[in-house]
Amino acid sequence: MATKSLEKLIDEFNRLPGIGRKSATRLAFHVLDMEEFEIERFTKAILEVKENTKRCRICHNFSEEEVCEVCSDEHRNKGIICVVEDTKDIVSLERAKSYRGVYHVLNGKIAPLNGITPDKLNIKSLMERVAAEEISEVILALNPDLEGETTAMYLTKLLKPFGIKVTRIASGIPMGGNIEFSDIATISKAMDGRQEL
Amino acid sequence: MATKSLEKLIDEFNRLPGIGRKSATRLAFHVLDMEEFEIERFTKAILEVKENTKRCRICHNFSEEEVCEVCSDEHRNKGIICVVEDTKDIVSLERAKSYRGVYHVLNGKIAPLNGITPDKLNIKSLMERVAAEEISEVILALNPDLEGETTAMYLTKLLKPFGIKVTRIASGIPMGGNIEFSDIATISKAMDGRQEL
Numbered sequence: 001m002a003t004k005s006l007e008k009l010i011d012e013f014n015r016l017p018g019i020g021r022k023s024a025t026r027l028a029f030h031v032l033d034m035e036e037f038e039i040e041r042f043t044k045a046i047l048e049v050k051e052n053t054k055r056c057r058i059c060h061n062f063s064e065e066e067v068c069e070v071c072s073d074e075h076r077n078k079g080i081i082c083v084v085e086d087t088k089d090i091v092s093l094e095r096a097k098s099y100r101g102v103y104h105v106l107n108g109k110i111a112p113l114n115g116i117t118p119d120k121l122n123i124k125s126l127m128e129r130v131a132a133e134e135i136s137e138v139i140l141a142l143n144p145d146l147e148g149e150t151t152a153m154y155l156t157k158l159l160k161p162f163g164i165k166v167t168r169i170a171s172g173i174p175m176g177g178n179i180e181f182s183d184i185a186t187i188s189k190a191m192d193g194r195q196e197l
Numbered sequence: 198m199a200t201k202s203l204e205k206l207i208d209e210f211n212r213l214p215g216i217g218r219k220s221a222t223r224l225a226f227h228v229l230d231m232e233e234f235e236i237e238r239f240t241k242a243i244l245e246v247k248e249n250t251k252r253c254r255i256c257h258n259f260s261e262e263e264v265c266e267v268c269s270d271e272h273r274n275k276g277i278i279c280v281v282e283d284t285k286d287i288v289s290l291e292r293a294k295s296y297r298g299v300y301h302v303l304n305g306k307i308a309p310l311n312g313i314t315p316d317k318l319n320i321k322s323l324m325e326r327v328a329a330e331e332i333s334e335v336i337l338a339l340n341p342d343l344e345g346e347t348t349a350m351y352l353t354k355l356l357k358p359f360g361i362k363v364t365r366i367a368s369g370i371p372m373g374g375n376i377e378f379s380d381i382a383t384i385s386k387a388m389d390g391r392q393e394l
Contacts, residue, residue, distance in 0.1 A: 002288055003261045005249040009242040015235075017227050018220060029285055030214050031246055032259070038212075039247060043240040045206040049228055050236060052202040062229070064200045088226055091199055 006032070058129070060105040060122050062087050070094075070102055077101045081129065082139040083155065085109050085148070089141060101139070104129065109142060109151040118154060126155075130162050137165040144171040144189065203229070255326070257302040257319050259284050267291075267299055274298045278326065279336040280352065282306050282345070286338060298336070301326065306339060306348040315351060323352075327359050334362040341368040341386065 002010065006028050013024035031039065055061070056068035059081075063069065070076055070090070080101030084090055090103050106121045130138065138159055142148035152168055159166045172190035173182050182190075199207065203225050210221035228236065252258070253265035256278075260266065267273055267287070277298030281287055287300050303318045327335065335356055339345035349365055356363045369387035370379050379387075 003250055003259050003266075005242070005246045005261060006259065009246045012239045012242045015239075016224055018223065023215060025285070025288060026215065027213055028246065031243055032250060034247070036247070039243060042209045042212075043243050045202070045209045046228055046236060046240050046243075049202045049206045049225065050231070050233070053200055053229060062200050062203065064202060069200075088222070091222060 002028070055105075059103045060087075060107060060125070061090055061103055075100070079134055079136045080139065081126070081135055081137075082141050083126065084141050085143060085151075093141065101137075106142075106151070109147040110154055111147045111150075121151075123155070123158070127158060130159065130164065135162075135164050137167060140166065140168045142168075199225070256300045257284075257304060257322070258287055258300055272297070276331055276333045277336065278323070278332055278334075279338050280323065281338050282340060282348075290338065296336075298334075303339075303348070306344040307351055308344045308347075318348075320352070320355070324355060327356065327361065332359075332361055334364060337363065337365045339365070 002025070009028040009031060010021070010024045013019050013027045014021055016024075019027070031042075034042070052064050053062050054064065054066070056063040056071055057066050058071045059068060061068040061070060065072070077100050081104050082093065082099060082101055083104045083106060084093070085106055085108060087105055090105070093099055093103075104122065104126050106123065106126075108116050108121050110116060110118055110121070129135070138155075140152045140155060142152050156166050170193050171186070172193055173179060173186060179187060179190075199222070206225040206228060207218070207221045210216050210224045211218055213221075216224070228239075231239070249261050250259050251261065251263070253260040253268055254263050255268045256265060258265040258267060262269070274297050278301050279290065279296060279298055280301045280303060281290070282303055282305060284302055287302070290296055290300075301319065301323050303320065303323075305313050305318050307313060307315055307318065323335075326332070335352075337349045337352060339349050353363050367390050368383070369390055370376060370383060376384060376387075
């Protein structure tokens with residue numbers, strides 16, 4: 001028996017991904033307990049994020065400026081491009097802190113059955129970068145699924161003629177994971193990708 | 198490498214209860230994908246919930262009117278009062294649809310170590326209701342923990358002199374739970390509260 005305003009807010013939270021009815025209820029009640037300034041800061045952040053966020057002119061990463069923080073960072077190696085499906089992948093890769101090159105966001109992967117043909121992705125701008133700049137390596141950091149494999153093969157075919165190294169991130173048993181509970185596709189990938197010690 | 202606006206929004210989501218860094222990131226990116234009208238509806242719901250929500254004059258439940266929906270519903274039995282710690286408990290109890298009386302929200306439970314003495318709770322208004330109205334039963338729907346027990350005992354002592362029936366909701370193995378994995382306190386409660394079939 002929540003009030004109408006509460007029900008409305010619960011509905012809103014419930015619409016967010018991964019937020020069930022129970023969590024939505026908890027969150028709505030939490031908002032009721034928040035101070036006025038906290039509520040204002042929260043709603044301001046929601047309203048401003050879309051307003052302030054553009055796409056980087058070079059790599060299509062999210063950015064508040066015309067060129068994103070990675071592309072405008074002079075300590076990054078501009079000769080290596082890591083191709084990702086989605087901006088979210090950049091957040092994860094940056095968190096791992098093991099990569100110092102730049103990125104290129106495809107904004108999806110080839111999936112003809114869903115109407116996503118190569119021309120719908122940021123492939124043309126990738127080719128333009130490769131043609132115009134001194135690129136030594138393109139790393140394909142695409143997810144290891146069917147569409148990811150297809151996209152990787154397609155890009156490899158386009159990139160090879162430029163005479164640059166094209167690599168793909170390793171696939172295998174995740175750290176902390178175990179062989180017993182891994183699916184056969186992962187185990188095969190891990191075997192195929194084995195490295196000499 | 199999220200933008201500053203994104204980082205701000207991630208921080209905001211991360212402040213909410215039960216939302217970790219990963220979920221907060223997913224939610225912030227989701228907001229970026231939302232349509233303008235959805236963002237507006239969402240922020241409006243957040244801003245309005247506190248504005249529109251008052252406490253019921255009778256039972257202290259959240260309400261948009263002076264008297265809440267339960268207290269103003271003429272089909273509810275006004276002779277039975279179910280005492281709860283928190284308004285959230287009313288939402289859960291109403292969802293179960295097994296109770297047709299009215300409520301009284303204590304707004305906490307007695308916990309002297311945390312500075313919550315009986316005078317900090319809505320106990321005086323409960324006594325006034327019991328004294329002024331025709332009450333046949335007071336159900337104590339307090340959580341089965343130390344403070345809940347203390348509060349139940351305290352209230353029983355105050356209520357008994359009025360000659361009304363004071364009951365406590367049952368404690369035991371939850372539906373779908375199992376004895377093997379239940380803690381000993383729960384098992385003891387379940388044994389003590391056993392009923393003849």
